[in-house]
Amino acid sequence: xxxxxxxxxxxxxxxxxxxxxxxxHLHPGExxxxxxxxxxxxxxxxxxxxxxxxxxxxxxxxxxxPAARARTSAWLPQAREIAWPMPVIxxxxxxxxGRRDAPQVRAALKRMDIAHLAQRPATALSGxxxxxxxxxxxxAQDTPILLxxxxxxxxxxxxxxxxxxxxxARAAEGRTVLASLHDLGLAARYCARLVVVHEGRIVADGxxxxxxxPALLRDVFAIHCHIAQAEGxxxxxxxxxxxxxxxxxxxxxxx
Amino acid sequence: xxxxxxxxxLALALAAICAAxxxxxxxxxxxxxxxxxxxSINLCTDQLAMxxxxxxxxxxxxxxxxxxxxxxxxxxxQAYRTNxxxxxxVYLDWPDLVLAGRYTAQATxxxxxxxxxxxxxxxxxxxxxxxxxxxxxxxxVLGREPQARAMVDDFSKRLAALRASAPKGPxxxxxxxAARGYxxxxxxxxxxxxxxxxxxxxxxxxxxxxxxFLPLEALVMxxxxxxxxGQSRAGHxxxxxxxxxxxxxxxxxxxxxxxxxxxxxxxxxxxxxVVALRATEGGTP
Amino acid sequence: MTRPWLLGVLAxxxxxxxxxxxxxxxxxxxxxxxxxxxxxxxEGPLDIVMREIRLPRALLAVMVGASLGLAGAAMQGLLxxxxxxxxVIGISASAALGAVLALQTGLAAMVPLALPGAALLGAxxxxxxxxxxxxxxxxxxxLILAGIALSALASALTAxxxxxxPNPFAAHDIVFWMMGSLADTSFTQVAIAAPVMAxxxxxxxxxxxxxxxxxxxxxxxASMGVNLARLRLAIVLGTAAAVGAATAVAGTVxxxxxxxxHVLRPWVGAHPGRLLPAAALGxxxxxxxxxxxxxxxxxxxDLKLGVLMALVGAPVFFHLIWRMRGRP
Numbered sequence: 125x126x127x128x129x130x131x132x133x134x135x136x137x138x139x140x141x142x143x144x145x146x147x148x149h150l151h152p153g154e155x156x157x158x159x160x161x162x163x164x165x166x167x168x169x170x171x172x173x174x175x176x177x178x179x180x181x182x183x184x185x186x187x188x189x190p191a192a193r194a195r196t197s198a199w200l201p202q203a204r205e206i207a208w209p210m211p212v213i214x215x216x217x218x219x220x221x222g223r224r225d226a227p228q229v230r231a232a233l234k235r236m237d238i239a240h241l242a243q244r245p246a247t248a249l250s251g252x253x254x255x256x257x258x259x260x261x262x263x264a265q266d267t268p269i270l271l272x273x274x275x276x277x278x279x280x281x282x283x284x285x286x287x288x289x290x291x292x293a294r295a296a297e298g299r300t301v302l303a304s305l306h307d308l309g310l311a312a313r314y315c316a317r318l319v320v321v322h323e324g325r326i327v328a329d330g331x332x333x334x335x336x337x338p339a340l341l342r343d344v345f346a347i348h349c350h351i352a353q354a355e356g357x358x359x360x361x362x363x364x365x366x367x368x369x370x371x372x373x374x375x376x377x378x379x
Numbered sequence: 380x381x382x383x384x385x386x387x388x389l390a391l392a393l394a395a396i397c398a399a400x401x402x403x404x405x406x407x408x409x410x411x412x413x414x415x416x417x418x419s420i421n422l423c424t425d426q427l428a429m430x431x432x433x434x435x436x437x438x439x440x441x442x443x444x445x446x447x448x449x450x451x452x453x454x455x456x457q458a459y460r461t462n463x464x465x466x467x468x469v470y471l472d473w474p475d476l477v478l479a480g481r482y483t484a485q486a487t488x489x490x491x492x493x494x495x496x497x498x499x500x501x502x503x504x505x506x507x508x509x510x511x512x513x514x515x516x517x518x519x520v521l522g523r524e525p526q527a528r529a530m531v532d533d534f535s536k537r538l539a540a541l542r543a544s545a546p547k548g549p550x551x552x553x554x555x556x557a558a559r560g561y562x563x564x565x566x567x568x569x570x571x572x573x574x575x576x577x578x579x580x581x582x583x584x585x586x587x588x589x590x591x592f593l594p595l596e597a598l599v600m601x602x603x604x605x606x607x608x609g610q611s612r613a614g615h616x617x618x619x620x621x622x623x624x625x626x627x628x629x630x631x632x633x634x635x636x637x638x639x640x641x642x643x644x645x646x647x648x649x650x651x652x653v654v655a656l657r658a659t660e661g662g663t664p
Numbered sequence: 665m666t667r668p669w670l671l672g673v674l675a676x677x678x679x680x681x682x683x684x685x686x687x688x689x690x691x692x693x694x695x696x697x698x699x700x701x702x703x704x705x706x707e708g709p710l711d712i713v714m715r716e717i718r719l720p721r722a723l724l725a726v727m728v729g730a731s732l733g734l735a736g737a738a739m740q741g742l743l744x745x746x747x748x749x750x751x752v753i754g755i756s757a758s759a760a761l762g763a764v765l766a767l768q769t770g771l772a773a774m775v776p777l778a779l780p781g782a783a784l785l786g787a788x789x790x791x792x793x794x795x796x797x798x799x800x801x802x803x804x805x806x807l808i809l810a811g812i813a814l815s816a817l818a819s820a821l822t823a824x825x826x827x828x829x830p831n832p833f834a835a836h837d838i839v840f841w842m843m844g845s846l847a848d849t850s851f852t853q854v855a856i857a858a859p860v861m862a863x864x865x866x867x868x869x870x871x872x873x874x875x876x877x878x879x880x881x882x883x884x885x886a887s888m889g890v891n892l893a894r895l896r897l898a899i900v901l902g903t904a905a906a907v908g909a910a911t912a913v914a915g916t917v918x919x920x921x922x923x924x925x926h927v928l929r930p931w932v933g934a935h936p937g938r939l940l941p942a943a944a945l946g947x948x949x950x951x952x953x954x955x956x957x958x959x960x961x962x963x964x965x966d967l968k969l970g971v972l973m974a975l976v977g978a979p980v981f982f983h984l985i986w987r988m989r990g991r992p
Contacts (some may be wrong), residue, residue: 194889205881207744208934616833
């Protein structure tokens with residue numbers, strides 16, 4: 125019921141396969157980073173897994189009835205849409221059927237550091253604050269699985285780190301978190317497992333140190349990175365963009 | 380195009396209850412030879428002309444003359460060609476006389492006159508006297524004076540008989556009420572029909588000389604004994620929906636009569652409207 | 665943020681205006697006499713005026729206003745755009761076309777519910793065209809452009825049908841169908857509008873939770889368990905029924921669904937779901953007030969409701985456009 129499993133998930137857009145036979149199995153307690161360049165198919169994979177786009181193949185979430193799916197998984201889309209100037213607390217409370225006093229709502233406001241904004245109209249907040257409101261809404265849904273599409277885009281560094289910490293903490297509670305990320309450094313540092321999508325396919329899946337090889341960074345991301353081991357985590361610092369075919373020289377890796 | 384004919388005829392049918400008097404006509408002087416190709420572009424002149432013209436003298440009448448809801452001679456109009464009252468089609472008929480009403484589009488009349496065609500204007504008759512004047516005027520311009528004279532004589536004889544047999548005593552109040560709440564004034568053909576039939580027109584009681592719009596509430600509060608509703612035409616009009624308002628039916632013990640085609644123009648047929656109205660159940664005994 | 669007393673205040677205002685509406689008309693025999701005639705009845709002309717002319721008119725003002733307010737709030741919730749109003753985006757005009765066709769073909773005279781039914785169908789085609797042309801995302805530009813095109817087409821076809829009518833008065837009806845009026849309505853109209861309106865109210869009234877979730881966009885709403893297809897269908901059908909029935913009996917009364925949600929939104933904390941009952945009551949208040957005003961300004965003449973609504977609504981429209989400048 126609470127597992128996340130997709131098998132041979134394929135999405136067609138016209139005659140193009142934007143997602144090609146993706147297979148992914150996540151376990152409770154995992155915080156998994158979904159990485160890949162723009163247009164690789166990260167969002168499509170997440171949306172197809174939720175049943176928000178028509179797809180072939182199997183998805184454990186997409187086959188659930190809408191209500192059951194809402195109890196199992198929360199979803200934070202990339203587009204940050206807030207249509208009406210509703211108070212922040214009410215937006216977050218949407219996850220709990222509008223109950224503002226639900227403990228999950230209070231907790232989510234606190235976690236995302238927006239309790240002081242609770243009564244403000246959400247549309248009057250800055251972009252980063254809105255992103256935190258929406259993340260809080262997803263957290264307040266209190267589901268075993270959380271799917272987030274670029275949850276830290278547009279946040280300041282402190283809030284990016286806090287957000288990643290919260291995702292990791294939720295995984296530590298025995299939940300599953302799958303987040304698409306563009307910041308390879310944060311992904312490598314906070315996710316126990318990274319899944320790389322490239323041209324609609326999952327091309328790598330495993331621990332950051334295994335996945336983020338110089339060859340993969342070159343072939344998939346076309347970048348040159350500095351990779352180091354420090355404070356129990358991997359440090360990945362992109363240094364230079366490669367004009368894809370030209371540079372054979374890749375990441376400099378200290379052992 | 381179609382619409383403009385209809386709306387001008389609408390103005391006619393509304394203000395109608397009409398015919399024509401000698402105003403504006405080039406009366407007098409030497410009697411011109413009788414016109415041989417006459418075209419009428421007004422519903423009321425259509426019917427007067429059909430009643431008085433010599434065979435072959437009247438070339439065409441308006442489309443409306445064939446509409447039995449407004450024309451008492453709809454049947455007879457089938458024998459004539461019809462026009463839409465436009466200058467060009469009238470002109471192409473080479474008429475030597477065009478018959479028009481006071482409310483016929485002025486542009487049409489001006490254009491026809493500009494083209495050298497004689498146009499006779501008839502004033503809508505607002506009374507039985509004016510109606511007789513119209514008949515005589517029509518006789519004059521068509522060169523059919525003896526026939527017109529005979530028609531007027533017959534009319535006044537029948538009118539006198541109707542007046543003689545008019546019921547005595549207190550009169551019930553009657554009101555005409557047509558689309559959009561139009562009520563004929565106290566100085567109108569309709570008022571004279573109502574009076575001759577033995578009723579008192581509501582317009583007199585309310586002091587409305589000219590025709591005017593009377594809201595439904597005002598009509599109900601005035602509480603007439605008889606409502607003579609305008610006749611609904613083919614097709615639907617929201618403006619006529621009020622004639623079917625349940626409040627009208629609730630005016631207790633009141634009868635509703637219909638304004639027939641005889642109410643529209645000043646023709647001898649108005650006397651048939653008088654007879655029909657007098658026969659209305661609930662009318663003064 | 666939501667004031668619990670809001671609905672109470674609106675209902676109170678509606679009740680007060682309802683009574684004032686009953687006391688407004690060309691005949692003015694005094695408050696006590698009028699109300700006595702209304703309550704006790706009888707057979708005199710005043711009883712007929714109160715019970716058969718003013719009572720159905722006031723009832724229809726409430727029903728039409730509630731329908732239009734509710735439909736406006738729901739459409740705005742669905743499209744997440746405060747300019748999405750049935751009158752502005754041509755749904756009312758499409759409903760009017762349906763109604764006129766039913767009347768001119770004689771269908772309305774044969775089948776009792778054909779008039780609101782045809783208006784519903786017209787409105788349904790209108791909503792469908794808007795959603796197809798503008799997309800369900802509710803971009804302002806696409807919405808307004810599609811609305812202008814639909815309004816123009818539907819109004820032109822309505823005028824054409826009325827001009828083709830054999831009835832010389834039909835052409836005059838163009839004003840009624842485009843500006844709306846409650847003059848000389850009766851319980852006949854109440855009876856034919858009520859069932860179709862009720863259908864619309866039920867469909868729209870139950871869409872509140874879905875609209876709340878839709879605040880966060882379609883993806884999020886779907887992930888929160890909202891059945892988007894069903895929600896969309898309910899609002900499209902509900903709007904078509906409410907606007908169709910209202911238009912069939914009162915013509916096109918524009919701007920109600922624009923002004924009322926705009927004014928009431930801050931009072932319900934901008935909640936699109938909580939806005940629904942408030943907008944229904946607010947719509948009733950606005951149309952009652954407007955219908956009283958047209959009778960006070962020009963007693964005895966049929967000043968159209970649409971004239972007054974446009975005078976109130978157009979400035980609100982301008983204000984919204986001004987506020988939305990620069991937004992996609």
